[in-house]
Amino acid sequence: LRRPRVAVDAMGGDHGATVVTRGAVLACRELGVEVSLVGPEAALREQLTGVDAGGLPIAIVDAPDVVEMSETVSRATLKKRSSIQVALERVRAGQADAFFSAGNTAACWTIAKMVLGTLEDVDRPGLTAVFPNRSGRTVLLDVGANAQCKARNLEEFAVMGSAYSRGVFHTSSPRVGLMSLGEEPTKGSELTRDVHEVLKASSLNFVGNVEGHDLFTGKVDVVVTDGFTGNVVLKSCETLAEFMIDLIREELMRSARTKLGAWLSQPAFREVRHRSDPASIGGAPLLGMKGCCVIGHGKSSVRAVVNGIRTAAEFFTSGVNDAIEAELRSLGARKEAASA
Amino acid sequence: LRRPRVAVDAMGGDHGATVVTRGAVLACRELGVEVSLVGPEAALREQLTGVDAGGLPIAIVDAPDVVEMSETVSRATLKKRSSIQVALERVRAGQADAFFSAGNTAACWTIAKMVLGTLEDVDRPGLTAVFPNRSGRTVLLDVGANAQCKARNLEEFAVMGSAYSRGVFHTSSPRVGLMSLGEEPTKGSELTRDVHEVLKASSLNFVGNVEGHDLFTGKVDVVVTDGFTGNVVLKSCETLAEFMIDLIREELMRSARTKLGAWLSQPAFREVRHRSDPASIGGAPLLGMKGCCVIGHGKSSVRAVVNGIRTAAEFFTSGVNDAIEAELRSLGARKEAASA
Numbered sequence A, B: 001l002r003r004p005r006v007a008v009d010a011m012g013g014d015h016g017a018t019v020v021t022r023g024a025v026l027a028c029r030e031l032g033v034e035v036s037l038v039g040p041e042a043a044l045r046e047q048l049t050g051v052d053a054g055g056l057p058i059a060i061v062d063a064p065d066v067v068e069m070s071e072t073v074s075r076a077t078l079k080k081r082s083s084i085q086v087a088l089e090r091v092r093a094g095q096a097d098a099f100f101s102a103g104n105t106a107a108c109w110t111i112a113k114m115v116l117g118t119l120e121d122v123d124r125p126g127l128t129a130v131f132p133n134r135s136g137r138t139v140l141l142d143v144g145a146n147a148q149c150k151a152r153n154l155e156e157f158a159v160m161g162s163a164y165s166r167g168v169f170h171t172s173s174p175r176v177g178l179m180s181l182g183e184e185p186t187k188g189s190e191l192t193r194d195v196h197e198v199l200k201a202s203s204l205n206f207v208g209n210v211e212g213h214d215l216f217t218g219k220v221d222v223v224v225t226d227g228f229t230g231n232v233v234l235k236s237c238e239t240l241a242e243f244m245i246d247l248i249r250e251e252l253m254r255s256a257r258t259k260l261g262a263w264l265s266q267p268a269f270r271e272v273r274h275r276s277d278p279a280s281i282g283g284a285p286l287l288g289m290k291g292c293c294v295i296g297h298g299k300s301s302v303r304a305v306v307n308g309i310r311t312a313a314e315f316f317t318s319g320v321n322d323a324i325e326a327e328l329r330s331l332g333a334r335k336e337a338a339s340a
Helices: A018-031 A043-047 A083-092 A105-115 A151-169 A190-200 A227-252 A256-276 A302-317 A320-339 B018-029 B041-049 B083-092 B105-115 B151-167 B188-198 B227-252 B254-274 B302-317 B320-340
Strands: A005-009 A032-037 A057-063 A098-101 A126-132 A137-141 A175-177 A206-212 A220-226 A285-289 A292-295 B004-007 B034-039 B058-062 B096-103 B127-134 B137-141 B175-179 B205-210 B223-224 B283-289 B292-295
Touching: A005 A018, A005 A083, A005 A302, A018 A032, A018 A057, A018 A302, A032 A083, A032 B175, A032 B320, A043 A057, A057 A083, A083 A098, A083 A105, A083 A292, A098 A302, A098 B137, A105 A285, A105 B105, A126 A151, A126 A227, A151 A175, A151 A190, A151 A220, A151 A285, A151 A302, A151 A320, A175 A190, A190 A206, A227 A256, A227 B151, A227 B227, A227 B254, A256 B227, A256 B254, A285 A302, A292 A302, A292 B058, A320 B004, B004 B018, B004 B083, B004 B302, B018 B034, B018 B041, B018 B058, B018 B302, B034 B041, B034 B083, B041 B058, B083 B096, B083 B105, B083 B292, B096 B302, B105 B283, B105 B292, B127 B151, B127 B227, B137 B151, B137 B227, B151 B175, B151 B223, B151 B283, B151 B320, B175 B188, B188 B205, B205 B292, B227 B254, B283 B302, B292 B302
Parallel strands: A005 A032, A005 A098, A032 A057, A098 A292, A137 A220, A175 A206, A175 A220, B004 B034, B004 B096, B034 B058, B096 B292, B137 B223, B175 B205, B175 B223
Antiparallel strands: A126 A137, A126 A285, A285 A292, B127 B137, B127 B283, B283 B292
16 A cells, blocks of 8 residues: 655645645654645745655645635636645646645635546535534534535535545444434425435435534534535634633633642643644545545644645545445436436 | 513423522522513422522412423414413513513514514514623524525614614624625625625624624624524534533543642633523523513523523613614615615
């Protein structure tokens, strides 16, 4: 088995090339992956001089242009030699197995669609968030790629999310839930009522409608929703987690007693941050593309970059994309047979 | 100034009449409110014997029927002598100023609409959640009463949420945000694009589109969204907050060092739970009804019931409903003038 090769957009993320380069070097050292670090060659060469990368399988690939975090998608797609585009082209050309960027999410997703295209039978790829739950991981999609969805899109999300949960988290028969206002199939929107029927008739392990609670209860492994709801939920939860940790820090600093308590409690807090931090889980896979793309948080730290590269490598080695294609093909065949 | 009179559904909530009764007694003692405790008379009399309610302005009002937490709305509305209905009838009859229940949310909201009706010019009342943020409170509506919304509904939510923030939290000019996927007006759904235009043209202090993050950043005082998104966000955040506190507890119990740390840190944790717990904020006001209705969480503790009753009383004394009617009337007049 050869090492997974990950093309990394060195210019993505709020903290710039220094953090991404350090993360990429650590990933090579810790994970046994090969990295091509894509960005302006001279700048990256300078970054690498500062770190000990001797003997590691890390190569610089030149891409002179940079897509800014706040740049519009239409401008970003005009930069044909951007680090995002060049890194994705390496995946298309078979020079890399997977792509990671902590850059402009909308630009990554649009350029990936242009460069790689979607898997056969996929109408809309889904951006996927992974939440910690009481017993494992909950996969939620879509979290922002598709603000408006049709029933067919959520059906695809369910197939793709199941394949991802099975391939990467080794869930034997992923339980799929449809995000709604209550468990009753009649509650919710027109879309959820349509999707409920479609998923009930599918061969997936559909457990029915779920509520916001169930992202964290461990009742389901996969939750499907439209990209509007998914995006708002993801961002609310991210910020609430930070807010609570800040609140705790603030309160602990109020007295000598609690300051000592805080010091003694440090190992526990470190573990909580690790278990609840999306960075430790490692980026959002973009499911449904011809290729394995993972998009990290703009705020990604060095550790988050390492974990994002790990996620990209696992996405590739788990064979999720083959499973998605096979399942969508058999779904299409079943539908054709049913309508014949 | 006479004391606000709150009609309390004694039978609501997962913990039943004992918890609600204790909360109601405490509310009378601490808040200077009058309570009518509504439910099966004999049972409530027994509850009250167990607690020291001597001399407090608390009266039992008989309602023989009980709406179960999981009962369907259509069945619940048939129970014409339910504690929910009888309590709401006291508000309609002017025997009470406000209503509080920790019971079946959908039943409360539907029966309130039937018994009290909506304020003049209100198309759809909005269930409102109050989130703690870095500098105060963020009011979010709708959180579940209206799964599908038109632009007009979100405009009303913005007016009602502003009136509530001003009346109850004394925000002088509440900043209103429209929940979307990004700050750009073009991002989002068809609904958000329509609502953006409507709010921009309004006399509200509309600051533009916001993201899930902004529930906790303190950037805005009021966030409007459709009831589907709002409900999913509210439930996700509630459960994430519990999940994080459980994680912390679990990690703190792992070693003697962190156990001692936990003991010393207790005052800080108590304060964090207090500041982040929706129970301490006290229930969801239902804005747009002819009357002041507050619905508490099914899991409400005694303290949460006290705070819910406080919220109901403040809702009444703040004159929010008069402000809503006045603003919607002048909004209607402006629209009429514009179209003439």
